[in-house]
Amino acid sequence: MTNKKVKVATVSLAGCFGCHMSFLDLDERLVDLIEHIEFDRSPLTDIEHCSPDCDIGLIEGGVCNSENVHVLREFRKNCKILVAVGACAINGGLPAMRNHISLEDCLNEAYRDGIGVENPQIPNDVELPLLLDKVHPLHEVVKIDYFLPGCPPSADVFWKFLTDLLAGREPSLDYELVHFD
């Protein structure tokens, strides 16, 4: 390992931050890790945009709206290695359950016809990102280099993956790490 720290950026798109929470389950191993990496754009640092020389981008959640697309592209542009983290990033996951219902029906149910809705209207402020008609996994929108399965992937998965990369090895997850029942 060289002395220069590896830059890691993370983000949650259409996800629940559960993968980030699982990452924090590295607990005391975070101390070892921080010897070798530094966080760039991430909810952990509150840095708003990726530096142009990020090494690893960890992305949780799928792509459900136009903002997700922009953020994902920023990560792709600035990270040498882009990683889809968790079930939603890989398959669309829970948010993709809406794919079986038309977007119009979803929005009407939430903002117009649902029980208890007051002042029914579809939000239309230009500040708001528009929803895509389907939720997509990351690899359908940009090129993804690695996939970490799990809902969420366990802290051990993050540890094995990152330490492999830091050691210059091709990351590989043992069967126990991707065996879920």
Added chain:
Amino acid sequence: MQNFIRNLAQENDFQATRLLKILRAVQARYFYIPKQAIEQLAEMLHIPRTQIQNVIEFYSFFHLEPRGQFDILISDSITDLMLGKEELINYFAEKLGVKIGEVRADGVVSLNNTSCSGMCDQSLAGLVNGYAITNLTKSRIDEIVENVNKKLPLDQWSRDLFDVQDNIIKSGLLLNETPIKGEAINATFARGLMETLNEVEKSGLRGRGGAGYTTAWKWKFCHEENADQRYIICNADEGEPGTFKDRVILNSYADSVFEGMTVAAAIIGATQGFIYLRGEYLHLYEKLEAVLAERRTANLLGKNILQNGFDFDIEICLGAGAYICGEESALIESLEGKAGIPRNRPPYPVVSGYLNKPTSVNNVETFLAAANIALHGGEWFAAFGTSKSKGTKIHSISGDCAKPGIYEYPFGVTVQTLLDDCGASEVLGVQIGGPSGTFIANNEFKRKIAFEDLATGGSFIIFNNSRNILDIVHNFSHFFAHESCGFCTPCRVGTSLLKKQVDKIVEGHGSAGDIVALEELCQLIKNYSHCGLGQTAANPVLTTLERYPEVYQNMLKKISYEPGFDLDKSLETARRLANRDDAAAHLAQVEE
């Protein structure tokens, strides 16, 4: 309805194994399977309601929502597309006033696509209420539309619309023989059963469905299995796109096929046989029943056949639109009244087949050959073909040629010979053995058709230089995604992903990494699928990618990646609902 269902169940002895037959009758009468029918049948057949629901959802020809009184299906095989199917189905839809896939508001007619209906030599073809219609042109479509709008009952439509030709262009060893009516049974008993099995072994006959297992061994193993009952099944679920030889054999040589089944039954010790006829061949049903009736009258079926102290009879079972039922263990499941999901093998059907009894499942053409071998002896057959592939093979030739139809050749014939005989020129390549087989390019026409080189179930589709390889692959990948039975994940999910990935490349959204992803996906489906369908579903991509890498490469963009769907278009609904059209309400397809 209650009386109708009760009578129907009674006619079928309340047997759950007859579920397909019962559901076909319900579908024909009500144009769907009403919920009430499901409940009533569950009670009368003593099976769970969910099992019936499962069967209905599995087969393409059963519906939970009403179809039109005239349910029209148009064959969506590559050969149909090559003859202008898209234009004609759109014309049909417009004239009928119905959208493809839907039922017209008055409930009179519905229109949809269906997988290859086995009429590639008289395409464009389709089905009306299950009955084959052929050679569709605009004027024939006009006639059908008029009949539909007049609600003219099907039996009053011009017979010409339902005309199905044999188109036997070149007959050989088997097709030159006249239908056999008892001669082979007599020869078998005169020679002795085990002696006849020896003749079949000597003939070197191998299964004609494509896999090529030695027929005599199958019969021998089935015979040797200790059991109180054994079954013979004729696999007439000819679903491989581009194959239609079984249709012709059953139309003109049914006696020989039944004779072959009877001889096989005598050898293995079966008293009951089935012919599983694909639903698309409903037009053959009555004719085959008539042949069976004649054979019973002539004591070629029934009790004490030809005074040999041997009982045997044959029942015809119709499929309901599922390609997978051509796989023998799926076919057996279907015969038992269940969804056609392939079983784990072993045990093989010769050990545990229909109702878990030893069962020999053989192709239509295999029985035709076997009957002739029983009559003329093994040498007669083995004199033709190559050392590993004896005898002759019957081919269904379609696509870009002057004379599509049925051709019989000894094994070992070169692809070029077939092309010359059927009048094909400017040939780009040939799909041999259907989508699950091999695509060969025009520098390989010296190759031989035989199990040791190009194995085939009989499908031979010719493409000339005006055709695009990717259109072919596109059609085949959609076919497999539609026909996957859904049981195992590598095939169910894999064939859909493969379809999506091929679409992405064909539609011009592909980039460098997409071919690698395509190949990885192909290997995964091929290596991990449960049965032959999944294991061969990637063949169209793999065989063409190997031969024409440049065709794929030329479709790729010179960028690292592009999404496979239209990003901006997928914001359209949200834009309309939010009444927005500002810059932030749009997305570029590729990052600037």
